[in-house]
Amino acid sequence: MSTHRWTAAILGALFLAHIAAADDDESRSKRGRGADVAPVADARYAKECGGCHFAYQPGLLPARSWQKLMDSLSDHFGDNAELSKEDAAAIAEYLTANAADRVDYKRSVKIVKALSDQETPVRISAMPYMVRKHDHIPARFVAENWRVKTLGNCPACHRRADTGSYGEHEIKIPGYPRWEED
Ligand code: HEC
Ligand code: HEC
Structure with a gap:
């Protein structure tokens, strides 16, 4: 593989990781519904x-x-x-x-x-x-x-x-x- 293709592959992986992190943040804030900590549920x-x-x-x-x-x-x-x-x-x-x-x-x-x-x-x-x-x-x-x-x-x-x-x-x-x- 040329250096160029390696770079592209790495950038691609970084981009996917970025998307995954953004998704994670989103689901986190949904679950939290704006709360800082989970309310008492017991x-x-x-x-x-x-x-x-x-x-x-x-x-x-x-x-x-x-x-x-x-x-x-x-x-x-x-x-x-x-x-x-x-x-x-x-x-x-x-x-x-x-x-x-x-x-x-x-x-x-x-x-x-x-x-x-x-x-x-x-x-x-x-x-x-x-x-x-x-x-x-x-x-x-x-x-x-x-x-x-x-x-x-x-x-x-x-x-x-x-x-x-x-x-x-x-x-x-x-x-x-x-x-x-x-
Ligand atoms: C005397 C009033 C007072 C009491 C009692 C108090 N807090 Fe606070 N709290 C504040 C103030 C004022 C700030 C904002 C400080 C600032 O401007 O940075 C704050 C900030 C916070 C933050 C950070 C909020 C943010 O957006 O950065 C958290 C989390 C927090 N308090 C949790 C608690 C918890 C848990 C308790 C009880 C164990 C508690 N506080 C007791 C007045 C109080
Ligand atoms: C009989 C009354 C009483 C009961 C019941 C009680 N507590 Fe407390 N708790 C206290 C007192 C008194 C303090 C200390 C208050 C102070 O000095 O500021 C305290 C303090 C605390 C603190 C520290 C608060 C701080 O300053 O950040 C925690 C955490 C806590 N209690 C958890 C519990 C848990 C968990 C239970 C149930 C298993 C419980 N307590 C039941 C009387 C009680």
């Missing part, structure tokens, strides 16, 4: 884990973090969140199967990319990606804001957090007219 999880706080979407933490949390429910951030063996097993299965490192929702992918595989954070708000996205928000909007208090209180600011959507235009910090990046 009634048992929503009931058992959504009572004390927001039922965080599984796609916000990698599987190993969910497993670590589920393995230590009797000492859950100072609370006892123990469940029956059956409930704990079913919930752990749901969370790990849909974890950030097991799905292709755009935000889940970014969350995983920003984390070293040597680390297993159990706080979503402590994930490097989340820290980076929120580190310029002044304390008066969060800790000193009685309607927010902690960064773990996602739906206080992200009005559509329950749908798995965290877009910047859907943010409203309680007590402040609107979020403006400065």
Whole structure:
């Protein structure tokens, strides 16, 4: 084969790869329907884990973090969140199967990319990606804001957090007219 034909073959392959990647992006955004992470789709999880706080979407933490949390429910951030063996097993299965490192929702992918595989954070708000996205928000909007208090209180600011959507235009910090990046 001449150099010319090799070049053509390589370009052709690159073009096909490009089409495949574009297709993939398209199906991904369709599946996600604009959501950053998949919305919660497990009634048992929503009931058992959504009572004390927001039922965080599984796609916000990698599987190993969910497993670590589920393995230590009797000492859950100072609370006892123990469940029956059956409930704990079913919930752990749901969370790990849909974890950030097991799905292709755009935000889940970014969350995983920003984390070293040597680390297993159990706080979503402590994930490097989340820290980076929120580190310029002044304390008066969060800790000193009685309607927010902690960064773990996602739906206080992200009005559509329950749908798995965290877009910047859907943010409203309680007590402040609107979020403006400065
Ligand atoms: C008895 C109340 C209670 C129950 C039930 C409960 N939690 Fe929590 N959870 C807490 C408290 C308290 C914190 C820490 C809040 C803080 O310090 O910001 C917390 C924090 C978390 C965080 C970290 C949030 C962050 O800051 O990013 C995750 C993740 C979490 N819980 C998952 C779960 C899961 C999964 C279940 C169900 C198996 C569950 N929780 C059930 C009380 C509870
Ligand atoms: C005090 C209000 C507040 C809380 C609480 C909060 N966020 Fe945010 N979040 C923001 C703001 C403001 C931004 C936009 C920062 C910027 O302008 O870059 C943001 C950005 C984000 C982004 C990136 C959006 C984008 O388009 O780049 C994600 C994802 C996100 N937050 C998820 C969460 C999750 C998950 C939680 C709960 C664990 C949470 N946030 C808690 C205010 C908040």
